[in-house]
Amino acid sequence: MWDYTDKVMDHFRNPRNVGAIPDADGVGQVGSLACGDALKLTFKLDPDKKRIVDAKFQTFGCASAIASSSALTEIIKGKTLDEAAKVTNQDIADFLGGLPEQKMHCSVMGREALEAAIEHYRTGKSVTKTISGEVICTCFGVTRDEIERVIQENRLTSVEQVTNYTKAGGGCGKCKPDIQKLLDKARTGWETAAAAREPSRKMSVLEKIRRIEETIDREIRPLLQKDGGDIELLDVVGDRVIIAFRGMCARCNVAEFTMKDVVEARLREFVSNTLVVEEGSK
């Protein structure tokens, strides 16, 4: 069985907002029977046409597809259109307490349906799926734009991850070299960006600490606080950054993962790529 969270199972067993709004302002439909999952999202705006007052879904798919759709409707209800347009697939996964890596495509399907529905409201065109640009994966009809976007938004680094998030490469597998090229391109972009941020002169100790603090405040803490956690900077010794997890993070069994994949990755990106993060004992 998949390692679904209790929240995924709850939304699967008791899906919220099932159905279709008859006089919906926005309608978005993605996926197909052939693909193995499909989602139709409808939403209704308030009289000012600003805020989403109701959202309903219909989904054909596995437990996590149903849960992701249910979560999507709960997330967007009460949001303005502009706020809703900023919802990412990661927001859907986070709402559910996470999804198994191989099921991340369910959250991407949610984000795509939302986009299609907003697009439908704004242009009046009933788009079933926005196809723009070259199709990379012909088995599942996944375009270059979609793959590049998911790579960027989720900072993906392997073909397997791209398949988990978009299904691209999960059929005959012939497009895997093309996906690798897109990954290489994205990685080069990130490295260039990081190099640009790398100071040309050696940072003073004071400046390094200041930038570490800024990055923790701006990039890291908000992420951890979403899950009821927090972080404290204890010391900086050369390139060693010593931190302590607080709140939920302190008891979290994936803290090790968070430390490397969130804290260290962000600090390397925004301060210096030679930093190593360690957990202090305080």
Place this chain on the structure above:
Amino acid sequence: MKTVYLDNNATSQVAPEVIEAMLPFLKDLWGNPSSMHYFGGQVRKHIERAREDVAALIGADPSEIVFTGCGTESDNLAITGAASSVAGVRPRIITSRVEHLAVLSPCLRLKEQGHTVVELGVDNTGRMDTEEARAAFKAGPAVVSIMWANNETGVLFPIEQIAGIAKESGCVFHTDAIQAAGKVPINVGKTPVDLLSISGHKLHSPKGVGALFVRRGTKLTTQMLGGHQENGRRGGTENVPCIVGLGTACRLALRHMNDEITRVASLRNKLEKGILASCPDTVVNGDTVHRLPNTTNISFKYIEGEAILYHLSDIGVCASSGSACTSGSLEPSHVIRAMGIPFTLAHGSIRFSLSRYNTDEDIGHTLANMPGIVKKLRALSPFVAG
């Protein structure tokens, strides 16, 4: 919550009699059968007794049974071992598109090593075209591997006929009988197969033991090197408790064969008819005439297999699916695809596989809940009108 286990083609309950038979070999009789002392040596005769029991299930001579570590190993040994034993040539490998991966994967490996691999197709009920097979067999030396019964649909291949045609053309013939052994009568005395695979845990013995029938005179290159065991055909100290368990399980299977093909089949039929009658837009996948007595594979239109399985699991019913989400890949199972089942049905296919331990109550419980589950999921589906 009572468990209703309808997933016996995945694995099966170890029979209580099997556990009893095994215990002495875990507790007291733990010696090495190859040892030159009474303590180890006394174990040998129990292995040979088990060999007789396995042989009896399929009408073989005990000397033709090689114990292995699992069904997958049996398939690997048969195909790879036979392919490297044909003198002077690199034989073609002929198999079907609906084989288990334990067969298809070694075939793929041989293809990478330069063998020509031919995969025979099936029709939409999972049946093979024997004339197409005949033509393929005639084209030169080949190792053929065609399953006795399909694990996902339960469809039985006419192995007696296919093996006969293969032998006329001089092919080496292997059959994966992992799903068939213990569920339908097998007699290698009447069916001209050279190699036949059996897995313990599909017939109420523990996991970790299998057997390969190797007809006398069949050339087979040993794959597991390192010991003289099994007449040099499979090295490694014998898994004595599990071998004894497999022997007992085969004896029990023979005893219960009639029950399997009558009572278990009628329970399966009741389940199948009940679902078709109570849930609209459902179809049975595969040939329903030539089929294992315990298996049914049913597609539920407009809904997806994993979602059905999780709802079944919530009420204690264990089954499996050929849907993409459960096959570990993003596409429906290769068996369902090879049969040309449309995607509208493939993603919602559920396999129920019974055993002699199932009761009328089990089927009643499943049937009582199935319409509600289907209705609930279809209420969510964008493909159901209204």
